[in-house]
Amino acid sequence: MKKNFIFLFTIALLLLILSACGEDKSETKEESSVASDEMKKVSIMLDWYPNAVHSYLYVADEKGYFAEEGLDVEFQFPANPTDPLTLAASGNITMGLYYQPDVIMAKANEDIPVKSVAAIVREPLNHVVYRSDNPMASPKELEGKQVGYPGIPINEALVKTIVNYDGGNYDKVDMINVEFELGSSLISEQVDAVSGMYVNHEVPVLRSEGYEIDYFNPVDYGVPSYYEIVAVTSEDTWENEQADIEAFWKAARKGFDFMVENPEDALQIILDHQDQANFALDKEVEMESMNILLPKMKSESGFGTQDISSWEETAEWLKKNELIDEVPDMDELIVNIEP
Numbered sequence: 001m002k003k004n005f006i007f008l009f010t011i012a013l014l015l016l017i018l019s020a021c022g023e024d025k026s027e028t029k030e031e032s033s034v035a036s037d038e039m040k041k042v043s044i045m046l047d048w049y050p051n052a053v054h055s056y057l058y059v060a061d062e063k064g065y066f067a068e069e070g071l072d073v074e075f076q077f078p079a080n081p082t083d084p085l086t087l088a089a090s091g092n093i094t095m096g097l098y099y100q101p102d103v104i105m106a107k108a109n110e111d112i113p114v115k116s117v118a119a120i121v122r123e124p125l126n127h128v129v130y131r132s133d134n135p136m137a138s139p140k141e142l143e144g145k146q147v148g149y150p151g152i153p154i155n156e157a158l159v160k161t162i163v164n165y166d167g168g169n170y171d172k173v174d175m176i177n178v179e180f181e182l183g184s185s186l187i188s189e190q191v192d193a194v195s196g197m198y199v200n201h202e203v204p205v206l207r208s209e210g211y212e213i214d215y216f217n218p219v220d221y222g223v224p225s226y227y228e229i230v231a232v233t234s235e236d237t238w239e240n241e242q243a244d245i246e247a248f249w250k251a252a253r254k255g256f257d258f259m260v261e262n263p264e265d266a267l268q269i270i271l272d273h274q275d276q277a278n279f280a281l282d283k284e285v286e287m288e289s290m291n292i293l294l295p296k297m298k299s300e301s302g303f304g305t306q307d308i309s310s311w312e313e314t315a316e317w318l319k320k321n322e323l324i325d326e327v328p329d330m331d332e333l334i335v336n337i338e339p
Contacts (some may be wrong), residue, residue, distance in 0.1 A: 039072040040244045045084040047097040049279030052289040055266040060255030069247035088232050089114045100227040108324035113235045116334045118304035121228040123296045130193040132212035140168035148178035148191035155195040157321035165222030204288040226314040256303040302339035
């Protein structure tokens with residue numbers, strides 16, 4: 001009888017313990033569900049398909065930095081080149097990655113309600129590229145030559161600036177609209193040089209294919225050191241989701257710090273998330289791209305911070321080249337998120 005009592009008591013105790021454990025698991029799951037529901041959704045549209053320049057974002061996601069800030073981040077890719085700007089301005093996405101001169105022009109010429117919240121690449125990547133077997137000592141030697149470009153006016157302004165700055169005459173340069181056949185038109189000798197080719201991508205790609213090319217950095221010849229890539233949002237989104245956007249860039253800075261300290265690991269993360277169908281990546285090209293990009297992304301005041309003087313100088317340059325009529329109010333156009 002005593003043995004039966006002990007046995008029954010033991011069974012009852014085990015059932016009680018198991019029941020308690022089950023309740024704990026249930027509560028944990030419920031708490032996890034609540035935590036998941038409280039994650040704020042943030043969307044960001046890249047300027048193109050994933051490549052080395054986006055490594056810090058994918059690192060922040062992979063390492064859980066966004067999650068630590070309570071954010072559930074969605075990456076999107078543009079169907080059209082202007083999507084990151086227009087969709088951000090309309091509030092259809094939280095943020096988009098775009099180009100500082102184009103942001104200024106959109107605000108000045110069309111009064112698009114955008115606000116820049118972070119500077120990603122702090123120097124122009126768009127260089128004037130030429131073949132090494134057709135060398136040029138300086139931009140003045142573009143006189144009398146054909147320069148291909150993708151029909152975008154800012155490339156005309158860029159070539160005009162560097163040629164005139166170097167003592168040449170831009171009116172003697174033959175600008176040829178080659179659409180986006182920049183690399184092929186250059187190597188096939190249809191043109192002598194091209195504007196619109198990015199030093200962090202097209203240049204390493206051509207070199208990896210065995211072509212010898214060189215370039216002029218426009219900053220060395222009178223073009224302001226504008227921000228190649230910035231992150232924009234709408235005025236309404238900033239007003240309503242400022243805390244989430246600030247949290248996003250806090251996590252992104254951690255991603256960038258990891259990228260600086262562990263470039264090969266960061267590169268592998270972007271390779272793991274590449275869009276093979278639309279934009280397959282070459283590891284060696286992307287590693288060279290990262291080496292080019294890192295110095296141009298760093299800032300003594302902190303990754304992503306913005307200097308109003310860069311915006312003012314770029315706007316004045318655009319006005320001088322008749323790409324805008326008036327310089328927009330920079331206090332409305334940018335916000336500086338402190339680290």
